[in-house]
Amino acid sequence: MNRYFIITIDTEGDNLWSVSDLKTPIRTENAKFLQRFQELCEKYGFIPTYLTNYEMANADAMRELGREGLKRGTLEIGSHEHAWNSPPYFPLIKSPLKRGKPYLGEYPRFVIRKKLEYLTKLLEDTFQCSITSHRGGRWCLNAIIIRELDRLGYTVDCTCTPGISWKRDLGWSIGSRGTDWSSYENRPFILDYPLGNGRKKSGIIEIPVTSVKKVKGGTPKWFRPDGSNLMELLGILDYMYERREPYIEFMLHSSELMPGGSPTFVRRGQIEKLYGDLDMLFSRLKQYGFCGIGLSEYAKKCKEEKWYE
Numbered sequence: 001m002n003r004y005f006i007i008t009i010d011t012e013g014d015n016l017w018s019v020s021d022l023k024t025p026i027r028t029e030n031a032k033f034l035q036r037f038q039e040l041c042e043k044y045g046f047i048p049t050y051l052t053n054y055e056m057a058n059a060d061a062m063r064e065l066g067r068e069g070l071k072r073g074t075l076e077i078g079s080h081e082h083a084w085n086s087p088p089y090f091p092l093i094k095s096p097l098k099r100g101k102p103y104l105g106e107y108p109r110f111v112i113r114k115k116l117e118y119l120t121k122l123l124e125d126t127f128q129c130s131i132t133s134h135r136g137g138r139w140c141l142n143a144i145i146i147r148e149l150d151r152l153g154y155t156v157d158c159t160c161t162p163g164i165s166w167k168r169d170l171g172w173s174i175g176s177r178g179t180d181w182s183s184y185e186n187r188p189f190i191l192d193y194p195l196g197n198g199r200k201k202s203g204i205i206e207i208p209v210t211s212v213k214k215v216k217g218g219t220p221k222w223f224r225p226d227g228s229n230l231m232e233l234l235g236i237l238d239y240m241y242e243r244r245e246p247y248i249e250f251m252l253h254s255s256e257l258m259p260g261g262s263p264t265f266v267r268r269g270q271i272e273k274l275y276g277d278l279d280m281l282f283s284r285l286k287q288y289g290f291c292g293i294g295l296s297e298y299a300k301k302c303k304e305e306k307w308y309e
Helices: 029-043 060-072 109-127 143-151 230-242 268-287 295-305
Strands: 003-011 048-052 076-081 133-136 189-195 198-206 247-253 290-292
Touching (some): 029 060, 029 268, 048 060, 048 133, 060 076, 060 109, 076 295, 133 295, 143 198, 230 247, 230 268
Parallel strands (some): 003 048, 003 290
16 A cells, blocks of 8 residues: 655745734745755655745745746645735724734635635636645634635645644634634545535545644644654654554645744754754655655545545
8 A cells, every 4th residue: 555745835925923913015035945845855756735825926936936846747736825915805803802813714705705716816827737725824724615615626625733723823803713623633534514404515625734642632743843853753654654544744834944934943053954854754754655745636546545534
């Protein structure tokens, strides 16, 4: 049985964690740092899926990387909707309390539709390819979003973070909170949504990010480097390999590949250590026989072979 390694990169502007004023212009310098990561992936035959948001779709360096990689079949472009800075703009009533950035699910249905339509068309026109993969900004997904993605022809989503809840992460308006994924597991499943008196299965398969709890009641550990967790990542890899799991899904933000692009990797030395860790991790994955695959291609295999719940 083949085992697959899926790389998902939330491809977004510089250090969005630090943005508090939603009118602040978003810089995209991190797009110039992606070529090095792409070359590392190609060294091991891995195929990253760049889940791209509005500002990065307009960054020259990202456009060049994406178009060239698509020609060579060495990457995939998907969508990543950050509702608060992606057209069309729509004002929400703000809570009087200090809160977080808006989730897509906070907007009216017609605005959700227009935002997803806009970003999908922008990406398709920019990269001259079909856009079939998606991850919700701030890990947000709900029935309305699923229905609209299904209508637009998406085939795969990767917003689910098994065992992890984002309910403590507040949205913009009163009562809005993040999506609770705490009851989910590392298993693909078909997304559905309410229709009439029942539920309709969509054409979208959910491929959760790899996140594991090795002991009951333990803290979930996910396959995401933070500069100091290489041994933990190798331990997760060993655990998934021994359990004969069919895939591992890695995630990182594009801005985490640039010094100062995130709170985690501030200095150049931290970036160099990150690349050293990634090289060792990718090497181990290759030794274990994991094959590189884009997110949409893996979703296609899941459906054909019925590798889902």
